[in-house]
Amino acid sequence: xxxxxxxxSIRLFFNINILKVSVRFFLAIxxxxxxxxxxxxxxxxPHSPEIRGVWLTNVDSDILYSxxxxxxxxxxxxxxxxxxxxxxxxxxxxxxxxxxxxxxxFGVAIDPNPGLKKRDVLQEIVTQGHQQNFTVIPWFEFGFMxxxxxxxxxxxxxxxxxxxxxxxxxxxxxxxxVWLNPFHPEVQQFILDLIxxxxxxxxxxxxxxxxxxxxxxxxxYDDHTIKLYQKEHNGQSPSPDxxxxxxxxxxxxxxxxxxxxTFETIKSIKxxxxxxxxxxxxxxxxxAYLQDWFTWERKGWIEQLVLQIYRPDLNRFITELERSEVTxxxxxxxxxxxxxxxxxxxxxPMNIIEQQIAEIRKRKFAGVSFFFYxxxxxxxxxxxxxxxxKLKHLFPTSVKPx
Numbered sequence: 001x002x003x004x005x006x007x008x009s010i011r012l013f014f015n016i017n018i019l020k021v022s023v024r025f026f027l028a029i030x031x032x033x034x035x036x037x038x039x040x041x042x043x044x045x046p047h048s049p050e051i052r053g054v055w056l057t058n059v060d061s062d063i064l065y066s067x068x069x070x071x072x073x074x075x076x077x078x079x080x081x082x083x084x085x086x087x088x089x090x091x092x093x094x095x096x097x098x099x100x101x102x103x104x105x106f107g108v109a110i111d112p113n114p115g116l117k118k119r120d121v122l123q124e125i126v127t128q129g130h131q132q133n134f135t136v137i138p139w140f141e142f143g144f145m146x147x148x149x150x151x152x153x154x155x156x157x158x159x160x161x162x163x164x165x166x167x168x169x170x171x172x173x174x175x176x177x178v179w180l181n182p183f184h185p186e187v188q189q190f191i192l193d194l195i196x197x198x199x200x201x202x203x204x205x206x207x208x209x210x211x212x213x214x215x216x217x218x219x220x221y222d223d224h225t226i227k228l229y230q231k232e233h234n235g236q237s238p239s240p241d242x243x244x245x246x247x248x249x250x251x252x253x254x255x256x257x258x259x260x261x262t263f264e265t266i267k268s269i270k271x272x273x274x275x276x277x278x279x280x281x282x283x284x285x286x287x288a289y290l291q292d293w294f295t296w297e298r299k300g301w302i303e304q305l306v307l308q309i310y311r312p313d314l315n316r317f318i319t320e321l322e323r324s325e326v327t328x329x330x331x332x333x334x335x336x337x338x339x340x341x342x343x344x345x346x347x348x349p350m351n352i353i354e355q356q357i358a359e360i361r362k363r364k365f366a367g368v369s370f371f372f373y374x375x376x377x378x379x380x381x382x383x384x385x386x387x388x389x390k391l392k393h394l395f396p397t398s399v400k401p402x
Contacts (some may be wrong), residue, residue, distance in 0.1 A: 049399040051336040051367025053084035060344045061374040065115025078132045081395035086139040087125050093150030097122035101193045106155040135205045135401040143212030148176040159187050162222040183225050199269045206274025214291030217242045252290045263301040276304040294325045310340040334366035342375030350390045
């Protein structure tokens with residue numbers, strides 16, 4: 001009896017202690033995993049080569065309008081250790097590549113500028129860019145925006161959205177712009193067809209949308225959109241206040257749905273094509289342009305974010321870097337910062353650019369992109385050579401993009 005009791009006691013003792021050891025071991029493992037998870041989360045994504053990008057425009061720049069200028073421009077960027085280019089492909093109501101979709105929809109296959117005649121500049125960029133190890137991400141610049149006098153607008157006036165007073169025009173600088181209705185199914189199909197042909201026909205690494213892939217909040221009072229709203233709200237019309245919260249949210253959600261469709265279209269054609277977005281800060285983009293890019297990022301509909309922070313004041317620049325939605329995005333996808341290297345006759349001094357890049361790097365962003373190519377060295381009080389030397393100092397060695 002005693003022996004059996006003794007055996008039972010021994011087994012109980014060992015079982016309890018084994019249980020204690022097991023619990024302690026489990027807790028230790030759990031704590032280890034938790035700490036490492038916290039560390040990895042706070043550190044963001046695994047380290048990747050720094051994005052060093054630049055937008056290539058066809059406004060105030062001739063880099064796209066000559067094969068010779070394109071070749072020398074890419075060579076110059078390569079010598080300064082840039083690794084990513086964002087060339088515009090949809091600008092001013094035209095494509096900058098031969099487009100069967102554009103030809104079919106409004107009768108003009110490519111921008112009529114003589115510098116693009118008998119050329120496929122996008123193919124040239126892809127070929128030369130890849131030869132020099134650039135990541136090539138064409139930029140769908142105009143999004144839903146179009147010049148008021150464009151062939152597209154003349155051909156499809158019913159595709160336009162309106163302000164509450166019935167007007168169509170929104171000035172962008174001195175230019176008169178109109179906006180295609182992002183809630184109109186024919187407009188959506190046209191945009192998707194343009195995107196699909198680029199993704200399908202060119203060996204691109206990604207495609208980028210920007211702040212024009214939304215809608216200025218004052219628009220949305222066209223017949224089609226009002227009827228759509230009334231259909232979903234028992235005949236009730238939208239608010240006359242275009243900043244009214246629910247009216248903003250309803251339109252933003254419709255654009256969200258289209259972004260989802262855009263992402264799915266791209267991935268169905270080329271699964272490894274990067275979907276990039278270059279928006280304004282969220283506190284402006286959502287109420288002013290109905291572009292809820294934070295939802296796009298949370299839902300996985302964008303895979304790279306290049307946030308436009310065109311602020312010369314360093315404190316304001318830092319404030320934008322440290323917004324909570326930016327931090328959350330940075331821990332989920334690569335987030336680079338778009339900075340303004342200058343506009344025609346308004347160059348950004350290199351000391352400001354240097355300060356901004358230092359703050360970007362300090363916070364471990366994925367990199368930087370400059371708007372735009374020409375202003376990297378032109379229109380400045382500093383000489384072209386001085387600016388290039390400082391850029392070389394910022395990017396002393398080459399890094400190959402993923």
